[in-house]
Amino acid sequence: MFKIKIELAERLTKLPKYIFAAIEELKLKKKKEGIDLIPLGIGDPDIPTPPEIVEELIRQVKRPENHQYPTSMGETDFREAVARWNKVRYGLDFDMETEVTNVIGGKEGVANIARAFVNPGDIVLCPNPGYPVYQWGGTTLCDGTPHLMPLKSENNFLPDFDSVDTNILKKAKLLYLNYPNNPTGAIAPEEYLKIVCNLAEDYNFFVVYDNPYSEFTFNDYIAPTILQINREIGIEINSASKTFCMTGHRCGWAVGNKEIIGGLRKVKSQIDSGCPMYTQRAVAKALNYYDSQNKPEIVAKNMKTYEKRRDVLIDGLNKIGWPTEKPKATFYVWTKLPEGETDSMKFVMKLIEVGVVITPGIGFGEYGEGFVRFALTQPIDRIKEALERISKVLK
16 A cells, blocks of 8 residues: 655754653653652642632633634733733733734743744744743744853843844844743843843844743742833733633733734734633633732732742752752742752652652753752642652752
8 A cells, every 4th residue: 555755844853852741751651650759840730720710710601602713812801801900910001902912821822923923044032941932832833043042040040141142133033031930930130121121122123021920929029021111122921821820721911012912913813713702701800800010819829828838848958958049939949950960851760760750951951951940839748748759869
């Protein structure tokens, strides 16, 4: 029988194996061996969606009119809620008709913005270590050229633009920026964001400010958006996933420069029909709980939970001889490998042998080697059990 030869597009052959898929394979193997795994790897909240939002989802899904095709740019009441949230949270006025759009979670928005603006060979500035979608799902799948911006501890995990060749900056099309940061937990001071805005204007690139952890802050820290510095410099992408523990519901938004929003909408009009209307309306209700820049109770109580987990994990790591600092934001703990360890993937495999799953720094790019990331997505008793198991590996 004649068989046709199937070949992947060349751009797909450039993609590495998605690190989280590799970790999943390792987890499945150990589960089959009967090992009790404590998953502290992938950033998926274990705290359920607040009951108030679940009730709204149920109410909205019972309405027949919400079963039809939505619009890819988002329903009017959803965009109104997003615009209102930005006014309350950041003090920014956005026109819901031209400066606000729906995305099917932040990941989709991050990838599709590149489809709207990146031509083959265009340079895209990508933080490294960083969310892999910036370099691969966005830039590489659009045949762009990623220029890696190292995030180093000596620079507080902020890109050092002084080390970038001016010819690279002149050719750059866009910059992905993400603070509070995944995976490092770092924050970006407003003075730093002003520097970024000035550079973007000087070299004519725009900023995609990926901000899903805007509400994941501890103590009295309130995270800014770069659009508060310059609202025309780019767009912010945010989502309900982390803030409202709605990762599985897949609903987010993008706001900012209307030309950039217009480009994103044009792409989306060709490839999707937006989030379900019932999801959008439940997220709108969630956003409307905000009446100031401070977190409403349905968000604040979860942040207190994560803060307690952070403190237990970090105090425990230091106690067993693994020096680690407390981040001011995100539900991640990014830390150097213990003394004597040099390969993050090999160390993670050692921990999986004792039933603890974390993420190797190399999974976030070459400059992540030498680090690992914990996700605070398990109850305190499981974190304590993980610490006990880790201590045996460090002996």
